[in-house]
Amino acid sequence: MNLKATIGMETHVELDTKSKMFCSCEVVETDEPNISVCPTCLGLPGALPVPNKTAIEYIVMLSLGANCNITNEGMFHRKNYFYPDLPKNYQISQFDFPVGVNGFLEIVLDEELHSVEIERVHMEEDTGKSVHIGSGRIDSATSTLLDFNRSGIPLVEVVTKPVISTSKMAVAYIEELRQLVIDLGISKGKLEKGNLRFDANISVANEDSNELGTKVEIKNMNSLKSLEKAIDYEIMRQSKQIEKGESVIQETRHWDENKQVTISMRTKEGSADYRYFSDPDLPNMIIDEEFINNSKKNIQNLPLDKRKTLKESGLSLSDSNYLDKGDKWLYDLYLSTVENTKDSKSTFNFLTGELQGQMRKAEIDELPDWVDSEKISNLINLFETNEVSFTSAKDILAKLLGEDIDPKSYATDNNLIQSSDDEEIKTLVTSVINENQDIVERLEDPEDKLVGFLVGQVMKSSVNKVNPGSVKDILLKELFG
């Protein structure tokens, strides 16, 4: 039996607004509890919600960025359920008329483009935070502390259609969405801070079947790694169940990071009845052409646009996808550097391999301000034209990250310029041949691995100042004629 998995993602994006969704409390990042609260976000009797216009603009921007149709008259709904950290015991959300519907996000998997259809983009307010003492779970805690700093922070929920088929694709989708909200400037997009929180709906069915299998919702995946593992685990679990002829139960499961398994979270009987109804405290959101056009003004250079530019510079799709997801400065540095270098791939490799690697090692987050694309492209050109060896280029880069040097002058001053002078190389080659007669005798043909050893010896004696290509040519000529 061939089985296929179908995955739908529900992602909450925490918006980076100054104030909360329905009150003027500041959005704060702090461990000190309950310092940014007011009658509205505490659900005090008589307090009323007033929508945050910037948050609505951000939601419209995200909807546009995800290629959605915008609902011109959006509605706020109350989603009713009791939970101690939900101050009003209903959450202001959207139901019938979400801000954005029927969009898509283009994602890159290896060298292929895929489109992930978006069902809806809607606004929600965040809940407070429960800290369960004596247990991580509300049902077994001895007491629970509540912090309402988070209560009322604007969230956007982005829901895909069930169109994702693998864990890798789900990860690529989240990466794309994350980059989108960062490039739109509407969220910090930090997964570790919970700026993006995602649930996956997974079902497994026979490959030939037109119907989806039983849907299982997976929660509590805090990183892309756990998302990938949880999906893989869940597909495996459901597949085994089906292969054994057992049915999969519709339920919500919890990803256990320690045990690396999904665990049933006590099945909800049927689906919970949230008794959605239009919030009488809030008039409809009128999102007219003018509002949409104003929101559009703030949208530029989204991941998709960046990818196009990168591809046009000569990069492959996956390299473009890598760079459009990275830091903005790296993307900018690449584009300005590649204008002065010949090879986009080697520029990409040098920046993402050497530069990023050395910065990581040196624990530098930002490029020192004297390092610009001119110096970097000069450096790349030095080794690309064999003027310095790659090893020297790496050393020069390390130096450059520490102090303001000119790569070319530095290479000259420090005798790093490689010699292409055949006579000089010939002298070195002759002495290496003389010193390694035992090896020379064992050589059978030019393809022998020992040739490489001898080239290495010559390089070593030159302190890497000669061009290894020239060394090999001359060495072979000397040995085999």
Added chain:
Amino acid sequence: MKPSELFEQVYETASYTESVLHAHLELFYDEGLKLSKESDKRYTKNESLGLLDGIPIAIKDNINIYGYKTTCSSKMLSNYVSPYDATVVTSLKKAGTIFTGKTNLDEFAMGSSTENSAYGPTKNPWNPDFVPGGSSGGSAAVVSAGSAVASLGSDTGGSIRQPASFCGVVGFKPTYGTVSRYGLIAFASSLDQIGPITNTVDDTRIIFNEIQGYDSKDATSITPEYTKLENKKVKVGILKELMQEGVSNESQNEVNKVVNLLKEKGHDVTEISLPLTEMALSVYYLIAPAECSANLSRFDGVRYGIREDASTSYEMMNKTRSVGFGEEVKKRILLGTYALSAGYFDEYYGRALKVRSKIITDFKTAFDKVDFILSPTTPTPAFGFGEKTKNPLEMYLSDLCTIPANLAGLPAISIPTGLSENNLPLSVQIMGKPCSDYSLIDFAESIEEMVEFNFSPNLLKENNES
């Protein structure tokens, strides 16, 4: 009279009326006296803040005043002290108003007799065997009895106008959105509106003027563009559906009396029919409970109010809610929860919304033909204690005439016009189109002059005689 003298007088009245009426839940004597003396000084220095400076006004106990208890006459909030002022309270404070205290109501404003208060009912100043109406029964009784010069109430289905009528005073429900709801503990958000209860229409005008206006803290608040009347002679519609079976002859007679007076003055009076009015009560009893079922969810014992001990948080919330809420409140929460449930939503709440919007359209059409709509305020004068508690439907029917204005968001005023056979006050209600509040008040004032209602409650007479 100096403000402090007025305050002392009102407080003295309260000291003997309260023992009979139980209209105030709390009196703010010390602070009131202090503030009224400050007001004295302003008058001496000619720095009065305006017409309301130093005027003692009572506040319904579902409107928040900073530093004071706001109980909603519920056990649930018996210990709740508000950390903020409602917008209307801020406005009145700025105007120099002195608060006499907080007045009794049906728990969470759900009721028509004040019998649903967890702290015991309020009595009608005209006859303590009769209810003062509700839910703003305390606010109507204090004005009628003279233990406050005026009061604020809230009106969701008639909760200002019905008790005002039962107590022989003026009650005004403004256009929805003209008075901020910020700080009013919500019963049904799309229907709730704060308004004044006063002795005269002019007092109503003065208070309304102070509390109306856009408030950025209430998203349903509007920037009103009040309409003006072009002619001195107005067109008045008599709503046929509120002049038939179900409305007592006594109540209908008051309307007829006013109609004759209006005709004498040359106003144009015609009968109009709005058939959906007959469905208003049913629509109201789906929409109001549905909204209240969510509005009252926040009372869970977690952050404020009473808390019952239990071993888990859910058990605690459950127990707190069963102990904290009274019967009527629970009944309406259940009703509303049911009306919003999956499978029933379309049939009940959804359909109620459709009829509501039809009612709004019908009123709009009616107001193309008439300036005002006249009707009784209540189907009967005040009823006796316990008379309707056994039969909720009969109790609900006492809001028959007032509910349509809430559903359509219209301004409506009740003014006393006469006495019943039992010597209880009777009133008429006048409804206007949205934002006709000031012209409605003007027109009501002209009727007030015509009818010359010069009676006062027995309670006062007895005391004045003694």
